[in-house]
Amino acid sequence: MEWEEYPYGGWFGEEDFGDIALFDISFSGPNDGWCVGNYAYEHQKRYGIILRYDGEEWYLFEENLGEQVSSVYTLTTDNVWFNVFEGGKSTLYNWNGKELIEYYTNTPNDGLSDIDFYSSDNGLAVGDLAVVYHWNGSFWEELYYDPLAFTIFMEVSFDTPTTAYIVGENWVTGENELWRYDGGDIVRLRDWQEYKSVRIIDFISQDNGWIFGYYYPDHDPLHGIPCTWHWNGDDWILEEGPDDMVGYGIYCLDYYNIWIVGMKGGPLCCSWRYMP
Known part of the structure; x- marks a missing residue:
C-alpha cells in the first residue's frame, strides 16, 4: 500500500x-x-481545536474548546458530533450548522473515547x-x-x-x-x-472495513510493525501501514480514499492519506 504523508497534517506550519x-x-x-485535536499555547496549557475542510483547504474552525477534542463524526454538513474533554469530564457536542449544543452523558468515570453513527438516530x-x-x-x-472487565473502550x-x-x-x-x-x-x-495490537477501526459497509495496529513477527515479538488489515466480507487481509506511525483516528470515505491522523516518530503530528 502507498500512503501519502502530510507533516503537521499538511494544514499549517510548525511555526x-x-x-x-x-x-x-x-x-x-x-x-x-x-x-480534531489540541494544541499547547507556549507549550503549556492545552486547548481543544476543530479543523474543517471545504473541498479546497483546511482551516481552523474552532479553538479553545475544552482541553482536548478527542473524536468527531460527521453525518451531514449540518450534523456533526464532537467529544470534548475538560476538567476530567467528557461532553458530547452537536454542530447543527449554526451552533454547538452540549449533551452531558454522565459517564461513570467521566471519560469517553470515541463516537460513531450509522444514521442520525442511531449512534454509539x-x-x-x-x-x-x-x-x-x-x-x-x-x-x-462493566467496570469488572478492566477494559477501556477506545x-x-x-x-x-x-x-x-x-x-x-x-x-x-x-493487551488490546x-x-x-x-x-x-x-x-x-x-x-x-x-x-x-489493533488500535483504530472504521467500516464503510459490512464487507469493507479497515483496522490499524501493530503486527509482531515471531522472530522479533517485542517490536511491532505498523500495519493495516482490510475486511473484504470474508476475511481480514494483512497489509503494510505507514512507516513509524502511531495512529489515533481513521476514516474511510471509500475503499480508495482513507485518512489516518496521529503521530510520527514521537512528537511530530502527521496525517496520512491512502489513494491508490
Whole structure:
C-alpha cells in the first residue's frame, strides 16, 4: 500500500502550531471534512481545536474548546458530533450548522473515547470502564457498563445498523481486545488474539472495513510493525501501514480514499492519506 504523508497534517506550519496533536478525522463527503485535536499555547496549557475542510483547504474552525477534542463524526454538513474533554469530564457536542449544543452523558468515570453513527438516530459512544451509550435521535442512554472487565473502550465502528465493532484496552494485561455489539449484547471476541495490537477501526459497509495496529513477527515479538488489515466480507487481509506511525483516528470515505491522523516518530503530528 502507498500512503501519502502530510507533516503537521499538511494544514499549517510548525511555526504556527509547534505543539499540536490530531486525534480524529471524519467526512460527510469529499468536500466536507472535520479534524480534531489540541494544541499547547507556549507549550503549556492545552486547548481543544476543530479543523474543517471545504473541498479546497483546511482551516481552523474552532479553538479553545475544552482541553482536548478527542473524536468527531460527521453525518451531514449540518450534523456533526464532537467529544470534548475538560476538567476530567467528557461532553458530547452537536454542530447543527449554526451552533454547538452540549449533551452531558454522565459517564461513570467521566471519560469517553470515541463516537460513531450509522444514521442520525442511531449512534454509539464508548469510553472508560467498558461503558457504551446509544443515541436514539433524542437523547443518549447507557447500554453497557462493566467496570469488572478492566477494559477501556477506545474505538467503535458500525458495520450494519444493528452491529458494531469495539476496540478495547485491558489495563491488567496491557493487551488490546476486540468486542462485538449485536444490537443487544456486547461480548469480547475471544478468537481475535492475532489482532490484539489493533488500535483504530472504521467500516464503510459490512464487507469493507479497515483496522490499524501493530503486527509482531515471531522472530522479533517485542517490536511491532505498523500495519493495516482490510475486511473484504470474508476475511481480514494483512497489509503494510505507514512507516513509524502511531495512529489515533481513521476514516474511510471509500475503499480508495482513507485518512489516518496521529503521530510520527514521537512528537511530530502527521496525517496520512491512502489513494491508490
